[in-house]
Amino acid sequence: MRNGICYVVGAGENYGLDFQPATGDLVIAADAGLCYLEEQGIRTDLVIGDFDTLKCVPEHPNTIGLSDKKDDTDTLAAVREGIRAGYTCFHIYCGTGGRIDHTMANLQVLAYLSANNMRGFLFDNGTVITAVTNSRLCFEKIQCGYVSVFSCSAKAEGVTLCGLKYELHNAVLTNTFPIGVSNEFIGRESSISVSDGILLIVFPKDAKERIIQ
Numbered sequence: 438m439r440n441g442i443c444y445v446v447g448a449g450e451n452y453g454l455d456f457q458p459a460t461g462d463l464v465i466a467a468d469a470g471l472c473y474l475e476e477q478g479i480r481t482d483l484v485i486g487d488f489d490t491l492k493c494v495p496e497h498p499n500t501i502g503l504s505d506k507k508d509d510t511d512t513l514a515a516v517r518e519g520i521r522a523g524y525t526c527f528h529i530y531c532g533t534g535g536r537i538d539h540t541m542a543n544l545q546v547l548a549y550l551s552a553n554n555m556r557g558f559l560f561d562n563g564t565v566i567t568a569v570t571n572s573r574l575c576f577e578k579i580q581c582g583y584v585s586v587f588s589c590s591a592k593a594e595g596v597t598l599c600g601l602k603y604e605l606h607n608a609v610l611t612n613t614f615p616i617g618v619s620n621e622f623i624g625r626e627s628s629i630s631v632s633d634g635i636l637l638i639v640f641p642k643d644a645k646e647r648i649i650q
Contacts, residue, residue, distance in 0.1 A: 443519035446470035450534025467511040486511040527557040573630030575649040579622035582641040586617035595632025600625040
């Protein structure tokens with residue numbers, strides 16, 4: 438397994454590519470995500486897609502062309518390439534906005550990674566979304582900001598929220614009732630855990646650097 442980050446850049450709304458890959462990181466463009474990377478001057482290690490958005494097969498030396506008749510989205514195909522290369526941490530950019538079905542598909546990619554003992558972060562407009570499965574996510578002290586928790590599985594059991602404005606202890610969340618929306622950081626160390634199920638967690642972008650590993 439590799440310790441670096443696999444960056445995947447899609448063709449959704451570009452809310453800013455604020456990263457520079459380090460040595461050992463992998464950068465994959467999913468279809469027209471290549472344009473965003475080239476505009477930003479960020480190196481691209483691999484381009485993959487059916488190129489329905491890019492409208493042509495790019496002249497990149499590492500290109501994987503996909504059929505437009507496929508089960509995987511371009512983003513999921515990019516993630517699978519990252520997994521094959523040994524990566525377990527994925528930062529997905531330009532994967533929200535635009536078509537809502539593509540956004541929902543990328544939320545399921547987060548759940549897929551989490552269910553397979555990996556971690557994905559989907560960067561939205563000022564927020565980040567991740568998923569946890571039968572585990573927890575902990576934050577250092579954060580003075581303010583919204584954090585929302587949703588059950589991605591039909592039922593998430595043993596959900597406990599500590600150090601937030603609204604706490605829960607050993608609760609059951611379902612994917613048909615959004616009770617976990619709009620909680621708040623209140624300047625305390627906090628944690629979100631689930632004993633059985635998958636949670637999607639939405640939090641401010643600057644809180645990403647306050648996650649306790």
